[in-house]
Amino acid sequence: MPSLRAHVYRVAAQGPDDTSGVEALFAAGLAAKNVVAILGKTEGNGCVNDFSRGYATRSFETLFRQHGADGVSLVMSGGTEGALSPHWTVFAREVVDAPAERALAIGVARTPSLPAQHLGRREQVLLVAEAVRVDAGIDDPSDVHFVQIKCPLLTLSRISAAEAEGKTLATRDTLKSMGLSRGASALGVAVALGEVDGGTLRDTDICYSHELFSHRASASAGVELTDHEIIVLGMSDRWSGPLAIDHAVMRDAVDVAAVREAYERLPANSRLAAVLAKAEPDPTGKIRGKRHTMLDDSDISGTRHARAFVGGVLAGLFGITDLYVSGGAEHQGPPGGGPVAIIVEKEH
Amino acid sequence: MPSLRAHVYRVAAQGPDDTSGVEALFAAGLAAKNVVAILGKTEGNGCVNDFSRGYATRSFETLFRQHGADGVSLVMSGGTEGALSPHWTVFAREVVDAPAERALAIGVARTPSLPAQHLGRREQVLLVAEAVRVDAGIDDPSDVHFVQIKCPLLTLSRISAAEAEGKTLATRDTLKSMGLSRGASALGVAVALGEVDGGTLRDTDICYSHELFSHRASASAGVELTDHEIIVLGMSDRWSGPLAIDHAVMRDAVDVAAVREAYERLPANSRLAAVLAKAEPDPTGKIRGKRHTMLDDSDISGTRHARAFVGGVLAGLFGITDLYVSGGAEHQGPPGGGPVAIIVEKEH
Amino acid sequence: MPSLRAHVYRVAAQGPDDTSGVEALFAAGLAAKNVVAILGKTEGNGCVNDFSRGYATRSFETLFRQHGADGVSLVMSGGTEGALSPHWTVFAREVVDAPAERALAIGVARTPSLPAQHLGRREQVLLVAEAVRVDAGIDDPSDVHFVQIKCPLLTLSRISAAEAEGKTLATRDTLKSMGLSRGASALGVAVALGEVDGGTLRDTDICYSHELFSHRASASAGVELTDHEIIVLGMSDRWSGPLAIDHAVMRDAVDVAAVREAYERLPANSRLAAVLAKAEPDPTGKIRGKRHTMLDDSDISGTRHARAFVGGVLAGLFGITDLYVSGGAEHQGPPGGGPVAIIVEKEH
Amino acid sequence: MPSLRAHVYRVAAQGPDDTSGVEALFAAGLAAKNVVAILGKTEGNGCVNDFSRGYATRSFETLFRQHGADGVSLVMSGGTEGALSPHWTVFAREVVDAPAERALAIGVARTPSLPAQHLGRREQVLLVAEAVRVDAGIDDPSDVHFVQIKCPLLTLSRISAAEAEGKTLATRDTLKSMGLSRGASALGVAVALGEVDGGTLRDTDICYSHELFSHRASASAGVELTDHEIIVLGMSDRWSGPLAIDHAVMRDAVDVAAVREAYERLPANSRLAAVLAKAEPDPTGKIRGKRHTMLDDSDISGTRHARAFVGGVLAGLFGITDLYVSGGAEHQGPPGGGPVAIIVEKEH
Secondary structure, eight states, rough: OOOOEEEEEEESSSTTTOHHHHHHHHHHHOGGGGGEEEEEESSSSSTTOHHHHHHHHHHHHHHHHHHTOOOOEEEEEEEOOOOOOOEEEEEEEEESSSSOEEEEEEEEEOOOOOOGGTHHHHHHHHHHHHOOOOOOOOGGGGGGEEEEEOOOOOOHHHHHHHHHHHOOOSSHHHHHHHHHHHHHHHHHHHHHTTSSOOTEEEEEGGTTOTOOOSSSSSEOOOOOOOOOOEEEEEEEEEEEEEEEEEEEEEEETOOHHHHHHHHHSOSEEEEEEEEEEEEOTTTTTTTTEEEEEEEGGGOHEEEEEEEEHHHHHHHHHSSOOOOOOOOOOBBSSTTTTEEEEEEEEOOO | OEEEEEEEEEESSSSOOOOOHHHHHHHHOOOOOGGGEEEESSSOOSSTOOOHHHHHHHHHHHHHHTTTOOOOEEEEEEOOTTTTOOOOEEEEEEEESOOOOEEEEEEEOOOOOOGGGGTTHHHHHHHHHHHHHOOOOOSSGGGGGEEEEOOOOOHHHHHHHHHHHOOSSSSOOOOHHHHHHHHHHHHHHHHTTTTSSSTOOGGGGTTTTTOBBBSSEEEOOTTOOOOOEEEEEEEEEESSSSEEEEEEEESSSSHHHHHHHHHHOOOSSSSEEEEEEEEOOOTEEETTTTEEOOOOOOSSSSSHHHHHHHHHHHHHHHOOOOOEEOOOOBBSSTTEEEEEEEEEOOOO | OOOOOOOOOOEEOOSSSSHHHHHHHHHTTOOGGGGEEEEESSSOOOSOHHHHHHHHHHHHHHHHHHHTTOOOOOEEOOOTTTTTTOEEEEEEEEESSSOOOOOOOOEEEEEOOOOOOGTTTTHHHHHHHHHHHHOSSSSGGGGGGEEEEEEEOOHHHHHHHHHHOOOOSSSOHHHHHHHHHHHHHHHHHHHHHHHTTTOOGGGGGGTTTTTTTTTSHHHHHHOOOOEEEEEEEEEEEEEESSEEEEEEEEETTTTTHHHHHHHHSOOOOOOEEEEEEEHHHHHHEEEEEEEOOOGGOSSSSSHHHHHHHHHHHHHHHSSSSSSEEEEEOOSSTTTOOEEEEEEEEEEO | EEEEEEEEEEEEEESTTHHHHHHHHHHTTGGGGGGEEEEEEESSSSSSTOOHHHHHHHHHHHHHHHOOOOOOOOEEEEOOTTOOOOOEEEEEEEEEEEEEEEEEEEEEEEEEOOOOGTSSHHHHHHHHHHHHHOOOOOSSSEEEEEEEEEEEOOOHHHEEEEEEOOOOOOOOOOOHHHHHHHHHHHHHHHHTTTTOTTTTTTGGTHHHHHHHBSSSSSEEEOOOOOOOOOEEEEEEEEHHHHEEEEEEEEESSSSSHHHHHHHSSHHHHHHHHEEEEOOOTTTTSSTTEEEEOOGSSSSOHHHHHHHHHHHHHHHHHHHHHEEEEOOTTTTTTTOEEEEEEEOOOOOO
C-alpha cells in the first residue's frame, strides 16, 4: 500500500556557491533524484544585478549533474537583508511503503520559454495558469497553500533583441520588468486557483488592479531563466508522513496576528520545518496611517527594505532567522501585505 | 503642593524640515519653553553623510527661536529603514499644582565641547559620566530607565584640523568614529549608573571589551555638534501625571520575549506613548547560530540593516511603526542586542 | 554710458549649509541684491530623498534674508560622485558705467506653480517655454548658450493629494517623475529656442522621442519647489566685462573632442570661471559599441554613475573638480550625451 | 631560432558567466593551454560581497577544464562603475619560430596560502616579494612595467576560524581587510623591484606610511582565494612580436598629463591593446585643493567612486570604456594616484 511522502530540509549556506550542506544530506542518505526543488535565499540585492542567484543556480546544477539527477527546480530568491540568514530549503519526495494519510504534498511544473514581449502581459498570466494545473496529488484547490514561481525578467540585451525584431515591450526598465513578471505570474496562480477570473483580466490590470490577487502565490524574478519554474505545496489525502502546511495572508507589513493564527491551526507538538513569505513596500506609502520611506529611498530598493522589515516581524514570532522572505509581492496578497506558508513536522 | 509633570508627544514628520506637527502642539496649548527635548527619527542613512539630521536640527532651532525658547535638546537619529516612520518624540515638563506621585521624570544635561583627539577615548567616557549625574529628580540610579545621548563624530575636516595641530586621533575613518563616539558615550552612562567601573576602564576597552555595557544607554552620533546632549528618563516619586516608563535589554536581535516582559510590567489599561530602542548587527556574524550578512554587505551599512530588522521585530509586538529605533549599539546592551525603553500613559 | 555687467564666482562648500564662502564675497564687496542665482552642487544622492538640496536652499534663503535680498534663484543639483567637489557658482549682475561690448549676459525667470497632473506632460513644456522667453538682453536666440532650469518632482504625498482630487498623473514612480520633469522642462527650452516645434509635440514624446532635444538646456529636479526657476546664459552686445561663454554638445559620455573645440573657440589667455554640464546613462546600454552597466545596477542610480564618469572625463580636460555636472539629461543633448557650457574670464 | 611571443585580447563580457568571447578565440585558433592569465572587470561592487568575481572565476575554471588547460591565473576585479565596460583581457604566450626582439613579456607566479593572521602584515609583504622574483625573461627590473596581484581578504568565517585558533588578526573589519591585503601585496612588489627596502619595513607601515609605494604594482582582493596570483608584464629582448608596454604613475585622480606622456613614448602607428590602471580616493579628502566626498559617503564605497571617476579621466584620453580600472590603490602609486600600464600593438 504505497504512498508518496514529502521531505523538507532547511540547510545553512556560507555563500551562493556553498552546496556542502546539501552534499551532507546526500551523504546521510537523501537520494539526489528524489529532490524536486530547492528554494534558496541568497545574499545578493535581489534586484537586476544580483549574480548570487545565478551563481547558486550554477553551483547546484553542477552538484546535481555529479549525482546523476536532473530536472530539479532551483528557485533562488536574492536578498537576506536585516538578520535574514542565507539558506537552502530542500524539497524532496519519494514513494514509501506506508498507508496514505493527510500530509504535505509537493507538485512541480515548468512552462515553455516566455517571449520578451509577453512579459508582464495577459499571455504570461495564461501561460502560468495552465502550468499550475499540475497533478500534485491535490484534488481540491482549497488544499493548495503555496505556489512558488520563479519567473524571468528583462535585461537590456533581451530588450534590445526583442526591439530589433520589432516587438513592443511592456516596459524598457529592467527593475520594473521584475515587478511586472512577478505580478503576471501571481495572477496566473490566482486564475488557476479560481481566485481571479482569467476571462476578464486585461494587460492593464497587471501591477495596477491591486484588488486582484492570490492568497497563495509567491513569485521571484531571476535573470538566469526565460521560462517559469513552479512548485505547488498543499495537503493531500494521498500522501503520508509527519509534515503539514497551512498559510496566512498578512494584511500589511505588521500583521503578525494573521500569521500567529495560521501557526496555531497547525498541529501542536510540532517542529518548525520552513516559513515561506512574501513582502513588499505598501504602495500607499503608509502602514496603519504612518508614512514609510521605502518608496522614496533612492539608495536602497524598496524590496530590500520590505524583506528586512518583514523578516524582523516574522523572526520575532518564530524565533528563527532562516526564513524564506522574498521581496516583490505584486498580486501576491493584498497591497503591502503578502502570503505566508508555514510547514511543520509533527513530533512523535 | 506643586510637582513636576512630564509630557510625551509622538508627532508625524513629512520630511526633515516638517515642524508643522510640533507647531500644531504649540497652537493647541503646549508652551514652547516647556519643551526639554525632541528625539527625532529622520529619513537619511544614519551614517556620516546624513544631512537629514542637521536639516531637522536647523528647522527646529528656527522654530524654537521664533517661539522664544532656547536650550531645547534636539537629538536627531537618522535612518527609517524598513517600515519605520519618520517622527518626532517631544518631551516636555512643567510645574503643576498636583501632589507628587510616582511618575515619569525627565532630566537634561550638556557637556563641554569634545576635542577631536578625545573622541573614542577614556576622556570622552568621563566627560559624559560627569554630565549624566544630572539632577532629574531621580534619587535612585535604579529608577533610571533610559539615557539618550547625542554625541559628535569625526569628519575629514575635523580630522585634518586636529592633525594640523599635531594631535593623534583614535581613528581616521569617519564612519568608524561614529561607533567609537557612541561606545564611549554609552560607557559614560554605564560609569554614571554604576554598571561599569570608571577607574579601571582603559582606552582599549572602547568598542572592544563588549562585556562592558550599559542596560540603559542610547547614543546617536551626529555631524552637527561637537559636544554631547543628554536626556535622562526614569521614574520619580517627586513627579506626577499618568506617564510611566520601564525598560528591557534585548539579548539579541530577535529577543522579543524580554521586551514583552517589560511591557507587561507597566500598568494595564494604558496607551503606548513611545518606544525607544537601540539595534546593531551581531558582531559575531551570527544570531542564534545562524549567519547574518549585515557585516559583509558593502552596499548597505550594517546599522541600516539592523534598524530595519529590529524595527520589524518591535513593530510586530507593538503594532506601530513610529518607533525610535536607533542604530549603532556599542556598549548599549550586550553585543548584538540593545536596550528598549517603553513609555505608557495610564488611561482613566 | 551705462551697461550691465555679469559676475561669476566659484565658491567651495564644506557642506550643504556652508554659506561662509558667499558671506566672504559679501564681506569683500559683492552686494547681495546683485546676486541673481546660485547654482549649487550639493553632496546628496541627487535623487528623490536628497535632502542636501533643500538644506542648502534653506541655508541660502536665511542668508539672503539677513542681507535684505530676495528673489535669488537657488538651483541646487545633488550629487558630487567621483571626485566632483561640492561648490556654489554665484551669478551676479550690476549696472556699471562702462560702454557696452560683447560679454556674458544673465537672465532669470520663474514660472507659476505646476499642478502635479501637468508634470511630464505638454502643459509643463509650454509653461517653461513661455517663461524662457525672458528679456536677458540677448536679442538673438543663437546667442543663448545655456538655460538652467530647476523643476519640481512628484513625492508620494503630492501623488496622493492629486489622486485624492481625481487627477491622473503621468507616473506614480517618484524617481521616474524626476526624469519626466527634467525632460519636459528641457523640451520647453527647445521650443523657446526654436530647436523643437511646440505645435506638434505630444505628451508621448516626453522621455520617449529622444531625437527631440535642446543643445543648451540643463534641468535639475528638486523636492523643494513646485514651480520652475530659470536662468538664461548667453552673449550680448549690450553687456560689458571680461566674461565670455560658449557651449558644446557631447555626443556621448566620452566625447571630449566636442568640449575641447568649444573651449578653443573662447578667448585665449583667459581663466576658467565655470563649467556647466549634463550627463546621463546612454539609454542604449552601450557607449561606442561597448556595454555599460549603469542601467542594470540596482545599488546605485544610473544618474550617479553618469555624473561620476562624465565628471572624470571633464576633469581630465579642464584639470579642476569643482565642475557643475548634473545628472539626468532627458532631451538635454542627444541620448547618452549632453550640453556643456564653458565660461571664461579674459585676463588683462 | 625560437622565441617567446605574447598575445593580448580584449573581449566583451555580457555577464560574469559569459565566457563566449573567449570560446570564440579558441574556435579561431587560440590554444587554451597557451593562456597564462585573464584579467577580468566584472560588474559587482568590487567590495566584500561581490560574487561576480567568484562566479566569473568558476565559469572560466569550468571552461578551461573542458579545454584541458589548468593553472591559468584568473584575476577578477569587481566594479564597472560609470561607463566602464565589463570585459576580459586575455594574456597568452607561445613559442614561435622567430628571432627575439624587444617585445612584451609575460610572467606568472603563485604564492603558498596565506594564514589569516599574516594578512596585512610583514609576512604577507615578504611572501609576495619572493614570488614576484619569477623568471619572466625580464632581466632588468627597470623593464618591469606592471605587476598584477590577486590577493585574499578576510571574511567573518575566516576571522572566526583564526580567532578560534587563538590568532590575533590585523583587522576584524572585512572591508578593511581588502585594503590591508592590497597594501601588503603592493609593498611586496615594491620590495621585489627595489623600490622599498624590505629589511626596515614594519607591520605598522602597511596602509599607513603612504610615502612607501610601488610605481608598477596593482593588487585586487577577492573572496575566492587564500593565496596570491601574480602576473608580471614588461619588455624583454628575448621575446618577439608586435606588442609593447609602458607605464605612467598618476600623481592624483586628474593627472591625465602623466598618462599622455607614457602613451606618447610608445610606438606611433599602433593600436591600443589594453589599459590597466589603479584608482583610489585621495586620503587627504582633497584633490588639487578641492574637497571630494568619496570618503564621507556611507551609501557608496569610496573605491566605487574612484573607479567611476578615473575611468572617466582615462576614457576621455583613450576614447574607449573597456579599461581595466581597479579600485583600492594602497601603496600602488602615491596616495590618491596610481599606476597605469598601456599596451599597444604596432601596426604594419
